[in-house]
Amino acid sequence: MYNLAMLLNPVAQRFVLHWGEMGSKWGVNRTVAQIHALLYFVGKPMPADEITETLGVARSNVSNSLKELQNWNLIQAVHIMGDRREHFTTSSDVWALFKTVVQERKEREFDPTIGVLRDCLASPDLDKEDAEAQQRIKEALDFMEALSNWGEQMLKLEPSTLMKMMKLGSKIKELLALIK
Amino acid sequence: MYNLAMLLNPVAQRFVLHWGEMGSKWGVNRTVAQIHALLYFVGKPMPADEITETLGVARSNVSNSLKELQNWNLIQAVHIMGDRREHFTTSSDVWALFKTVVQERKEREFDPTIGVLRDCLASPDLDKEDAEAQQRIKEALDFMEALSNWGEQMLKLEPSTLMKMMKLGSKIKELLALIK
DNA sequence: TATTAATTTCTGTTTTAACAGAAACAACTG
DNA sequence: CAGTTGTTTCTGTTAAAACAGAAATTAATA
Numbered sequence: 046m047y048n049l050a051m052l053l054n055p056v057a058q059r060f061v062l063h064w065g066e067m068g069s070k071w072g073v074n075r076t077v078a079q080i081h082a083l084l085y086f087v088g089k090p091m092p093a094d095e096i097t098e099t100l101g102v103a104r105s106n107v108s109n110s111l112k113e114l115q116n117w118n119l120i121q122a123v124h125i126m127g128d129r130r131e132h133f134t135t136s137s138d139v140w141a142l143f144k145t146v147v148q149e150r151k152e153r154e155f156d157p158t159i160g161v162l163r164d165c166l167a168s169p170d171l172d173k174e175d176a177e178a179q180q181r182i183k184e185a186l187d188f189m190e191a192l193s194n195w196g197e198q199m200l201k202l203e204p205s206t207l208m209k210m211m212k213l214g215s216k217i218k219e220l221l222a223l224i225k
Numbered sequence: 226m227y228n229l230a231m232l233l234n235p236v237a238q239r240f241v242l243h244w245g246e247m248g249s250k251w252g253v254n255r256t257v258a259q260i261h262a263l264l265y266f267v268g269k270p271m272p273a274d275e276i277t278e279t280l281g282v283a284r285s286n287v288s289n290s291l292k293e294l295q296n297w298n299l300i301q302a303v304h305i306m307g308d309r310r311e312h313f314t315t316s317s318d319v320w321a322l323f324k325t326v327v328q329e330r331k332e333r334e335f336d337p338t339i340g341v342l343r344d345c346l347a348s349p350d351l352d353k354e355d356a357e358a359q360q361r362i363k364e365a366l367d368f369m370e371a372l373s374n375w376g377e378q379m380l381k382l383e384p385s386t387l388m389k390m391m392k393l394g395s396k397i398k399e400l401l402a403l404i405k
Numbered sequence: 406t407a408t409t410a411a412t413t414t415c416t417g418t419t420t421t422a423a424c425a426g427a428a429a430c431a432a433c434t435g
Numbered sequence: 436c437a438g439t440t441g442t443t444t445c446t447g448t449t450a451a452a453a454c455a456g457a458a459a460t461t462a463a464t465a
Contacts, residue, residue: 055348057358059341059344060345067338085365086362088358139364139365143368154251165236165240177268178266182266184319185265191388194391198395198397199395201395202395206397206398206401208371211371214378215382221390
């Protein structure tokens with residue numbers, strides 16, 4: 046049947062394939078990452094069938110991957126007049142996508158870890174252990190909590206503000222010295 | 226033989242096992258993550274044998290995982306007087322560890338992706354495509370470059386400065402307004 | 406230099422996740 | 436309501452990674 050090589054120009058192919066590889070390295074299923082890259086590239090809603098043909102994977106694989114992407118709030122199902130099929134689309138706002146991923150991973154993986162560290166510290170078993178181990182766990186917890194809180198604050202800011210902050214770079218140092 | 230259940234108290238077990246799970250979700254081999262968590266917890270150099278016994282995995286598995294951790298600059302081999310064996314240790318400074326991970330992942334995964342995006346934009350094939358797709362790739366590239374530059378700047382700062390910035394949280398907004 | 410200790414490399418197995426294809430299900434249409 | 440289209444769920448297969456155990460290698464000691 047069709048496949049990616051026939052339906053996408055070489056640039057799109059490279060983009061989609063590389064994004065799939067990237068996904069793998071960060072614990073994201075390759076097909077899931079490829080589909081998202083494809084939707085970002087084409088920039089308009091696509092039905093599942095078309096994704097299937099373009100990527101040359103099984104329809105069921107696409108179905109499950111689309112569900113996964115919806116669970117991650119990275120794609121939305123939309124409807125096109127005169128077409129029964131669901132079409133799927135993703136935001137073309139890179140910042141918004143990034144924020145979504147950060148948000149979701151924070152909730153799924155980061156916050157639960159903070160919970161575990163709190164449990165560890167609260168456990169009576171740790172007292173028997175040497176005080177230094179306890180201190181290290183505490184430092185790990187403090188760090189993760191600080192990062193978590195900061196992340197939440199950052200997610201609230203508008204992209205333009207965040208961009209300004211990033212452009213500031215290490216000048217932040219002098220700025221911080223000023224207000225201290 | 227020995228295993229984790231006998232040699233570590235329940236808190237340490239929980240910590241090490243959870244860290245292993247975390248690793249998996251972020252594309253890090255479970256054993257690799259467990260070993261690192263173990264070394265962090267015990268806070269002093271351990272020989273490979275002891276790690277093997279404590280975690281209840283194969284010696285070869287430990288050997289390969291230790292090499293991986295060394296490649297990531299997360300652990301160091303040290304020597305103990307009167308002991309032929311290599312002992313392995315990790316920093317107890319969470320900030321330092323975090324920075325190392327960020328640095329390494331940036332170099333291995335982030336920067337190469339930036340390269341691919343640059344290639345995509347430079348390719349003559351993209352011109353034939355609609356201009357909007359080109360724009361989206363460009364936005365993705367701009368975003369990643371900004372993030373990359375910012376990351377580099379942040380990695381240069383001392384932990385204390387970074388901590389201050391994080392504590393600042395969304396107050397950064399007002400601060401930015403001031404200097405604009 | 407023979408022996409022991411320590412570590413790594415190699416090979417095969419196991420486990421897990423990814424995936425395909427078929428079947429079942431649901432929704433729509435004429 | 437029969438037929439068609441579209442989607443999901445289920446089952447088995449494949450592929451990839453993780454891992455164990457043995458063999459080989461290297462380093463140290465006596």
